[in-house]
Amino acid sequence: MNLLNALPFHLARQDGSHHQASFGQIVDSHWTDIWSPRPDFRGAAYQFLIGVLQTALAPEDQEHWQELWDTPPTEAELQAALAPYASAFNLDGNSWRFMQDNDLGDVESKSIANLLIESPGDKTVRDNLDHFIKRGRVEQICPACAAMALFTLQINAPSGGVGHRVSLRGGGPLTTLLVPNAADATLWQKLWLNVLPQDALAYGASPRLSDVLPWVGKTRTSEAKTGTDTTPEHVHRLQAYWSMPRRISLEIEAVPNSQCDLCGTDTDEIVRQYGTKNYGINYTGAWQHPLTPYSVDPKTGLLSIKGQKGGIGYRHWLGLALGSSADNREAARIVGHFNQHLTRRVPARLWCFGFDMDNMKARCWYDATLPLHEIEPAQQRAFINAVRSILELAAEAAKLLNSHVKAARFSRPGDVPSDPAIPQSFWQESEPGFYALLKQLADTRMDDDAAVAGIYRSWLTDVSRIALRLFDQWVESVPIEDGNMGRIVRQREELRKWLNANKIAKELWKIVKAYQKEAA
Known part of the structure; x- marks a missing residue:
């Protein structure tokens, strides 16, 4: 099975139908999306297609990028660009095999279910602790699903x-991809919007295919005494799209009249097991994946942003959509390039997705879409500062709501663990108002003090109103220790006071009142 000749996922049309296709067919304007039986596979499928385009068809510069945006290559032209890489995308056979180690030797075989990130580990199964995600759900899968699980x-x-x-x-x-706002956007446009020109990446050519696609050659193993780490200087930076830390070999069997446990497809080939060995590629050093945002640690350098409890919401908007040097946040390189070159030409939004992991355990898969706005370069610093203030006010309100609800419910709130649902309820309830205000702020000249002060006033009012309403809901819906209603009244009044008297609220009210005084 060659993954460029037969993609390991379906392409979808506007009417929702989905079909098998080859890589060359992605330029057909009838395709608008990707269909996959799992959301993590769908996110990976987009990264697979983007990675191939970035590797085989990266435009020279922004002008060349625009040409291929306006007029996509023909299927024949795309196939010609893929030809030098085609043999590296075989899933089986006696030569290179996609994302697999060809030198494993005799190793232990594991159930194919273990390729799925959320599957319970061996110890969890041995201890009979697989209460929520049970063993035995997936015992055999088709080669296409095996390829996607592996990738x-x-x-x-x-x-x-x-x-x-x-x-x-x-x-x-966390992965962040750009998605055109246009309802009739084609799959080609959704992919090409996430491909960077060569001069923007400044990676240079790779003399060896194995420096980009690590399975095409001997694995750079990482045993303590005989192995080595792998930095961007050892290989090519495009390997960021094709990282292969695990040493794995799929065991594909011919079993006629079988069915895949993931996608339900009838198949004559199945994968029940795979071989694996430890000490695969150990990526260290200044790797930066162009589709992932980073935090900047002055001591350790760049740290990729991960999925986290509570999901992706507007509290993350600034770091993901623009980055913020004051907060040590750097948006993905593809997002930074878009903000610099394409916001006027291609209105778009930001698709963010990834697993929330607790070491080896997947807690949740998060998937969210955030709006993007065109901000004039001269206005950007003031805009970022204004958004940061707005977000700081929201964060303080969520914190105050949590502490005062707890203090209303319990006589000794310090002895009681916090309920994460309380601050999360504030973030959820205030999200529509934030995005409406964000658009208003994006449409406002930042040197228009009157307009900016009015936006601050609206947000101060909304934040207080929402927090007080949620306080009432929470204390009415849960038991109150010793039925002390006086404590509830006092805590509500304290909450009302501090919503307007905390540090960031006082700063914003000062701006609002200064303008009101000047206008009067």
């Missing part, structure tokens, strides 16, 4: 025990 694991790999390496971006990295 998804390699690019997201969490810690997996001694010598089982994490992905180049760490375990459960």
Whole structure:
């Protein structure tokens, strides 16, 4: 099975129908999306297609990028660009095999279910602790789903025990992709919007295919005494799209009249097991994946942003959509390039997805879409500062709501653990108002003090109103220790006071009142 001749996922049309296709067919304007039986496979499928385009068809510069945006290559032209790489995308056979180690030798075989990131580990199964995600759900899958499970694991790999390496971006990295706002956007446009010109990446040519596609050659193993780490200087930086930390070999069997446990497809070939060995590629050094945002640590450098408890919401908007040097946040390189070159030409939104991992355990898969706005370069610094203030006010309100609800419910609130649902309820309830205000702020000249002060006033009012309403809901819906209603009244009044008297609220009210005084 060659993954370029027969993609391991379906392409979808506007009417929702989905079909098997080859890579060359992605330029057909009838295709608008990707269909996959799992959301993590769908996110990986987009990264697979983007990675191939970035590797085989990267435009020279922004002008060349625009030409291919306006007029996509023909299927024949795309196939010609893929030809030098085609043999590297065989899933089986006696030569290179996609994302697999060809030198494993005799190793232990594991159930194919273990390729799925959320599957319970061996110890969990031995201890009969697989209460929520049970063993035995997946026992055999088709080669296409096996390819996607393998690729998804390699690019997201969490810690997996001694010598089982994490992905180049760490375990459960967040991926951010640009999606055109146009309802009739084609799949080609959705993919090409996430491909960077060569001069923007400044990677240079690779003399060896194995420096980009690590399975095309001998694995750079990482045993303590005989192995080595792998930095961007050892290979090519495009390997960020094709990281292969795990040493794996799929065991594909011919079993006529079988059915895949994941997608339900009838198949004559199945994968029940795979071989694996530890001490695969250990990625260290200044790797930066172009589709992932980073935090900047002055001591350790760039750290990829991961999925996290509570999901992706507007509290993350600034770091993901623009980055913020004051907060040590750097948006994905593809997002930074878009903000610099394409916001006027291609209105778009930001698709963010990834696993929330607790070491080896997947807690949740998060998937969210955030709006993007065109901000004039001269206005950007003031805009970022204004958004940061707005977000700081929201964060303080969520914190105050949590502490005062707890203090209303319990006589000794310090002895009681916090309920994460309380601050989360504030973030959820205030989200529509934030995005409406964000659009208003994006449409406002930042030197228009009157307009900016009015936006601050609206947000101060909304935040207080929402927090007080949620306080009432929470204290009415849960038992109150010793039925002390006086304590509830006092805590509500304290909450009302501090919503307007905390540090950031006082700063914003000062701006609002200064303008009101000047206008009067």
